Amino acid sequence: MRVRIEWTYKKPKGPTTFFKSEEMKAAEAALIAEDLTQTGRVKELQFLDTNDQSWSMKELNKFLRGIQTEPHDAIVYFDGGFDLEEKVSGLGCVVYYAQNHKNYRLRTNAKVEGLKSNNEAEYAALHLALQELDLLGIRHQEVTFAGDSQVVINQLLDEWPVMEEELSKWADRIENKMDESGIRPSYSVLSRKKNKEADRLATQALQGVEVRSTIELEN
Incomplete structure (x- = not known):
């Protein structure tokens, strides 16, 4: 908070x-x-x-x-990639959080089919991050979400209209998930360079490299 x-x-x-x-x-x-x-x-x-x-x-x-005993002060970085030829998407997310006076970093990715655009992949990456927050037990808290997709973040902030039906469904799904979890989001648009951790995870997913790890960070 x-x-x-x-x-x-x-x-x-x-x-x-x-x-x-x-x-x-x-x-x-x-x-x-x-x-x-x-x-x-x-x-x-x-x-x-x-x-x-x-x-x-x-x-x-x-x-x-x-x-203190629960995960808190979470910051989420997300990114999605889309292979137009193969019609597959790579999703990446990184969650930094604190628990018991220690700091942690969770990294995960996923390769998915059925999406139609890079913007859909970006939404799906954010949804993946919300699932990870749920698994961590992060509920009824403020969470910062950072990514390099101006489309996704500005649409969720209601600053840009959502014209495509697929993206509208994703936006509704994400907002409903946040309401269920009691997550109060704040958003930050990053350059691709500053979002390199999540970008790399999305790229690795497209390459078939599965990543899932949690480490304790030095204070």
Whole structure:
């Protein structure tokens, strides 16, 4: 979960003013807020999540303690490739997440038939990522999805219309899956270079190389 801090600062026998921070991870916000309160000059402090729901310090710390044993703070990279001659698609996804104060990376791919375009493959790759999140038990959380498909991301943001029937079905399938899982998505469009992990997985899938691995990352 990402939050911003809002607080009122009061100088002893002086003026009072109001501050608010940029969005940051909830754990980082809790540390900063604790440091702020130690100044003795914070009169009121609250956290606001991306839905503008207000959290007290006590509520946020309770939430953070509760999620430590579960996968959280997930960032998903996805990519799809389409072989026009063979009429097959390669899907790739990478999931970075935290659990028990450790960081992990999951990489997986899949080779599928029956899709008709690269845009469909991109949607299918995102759907594959959602299935992986479900297997990890990541539910009722904010998740960042990053990919190099402007079509998919802008359509899911309702910034671009969905004209093709196949893509409309994929968009509905993905939104329904997110609703079922309680996932609150944020999206980021990347250059292909910055999405190279997921791109490589999609390419390997097209080449018939199956990948599935989870590793712990060094902090």
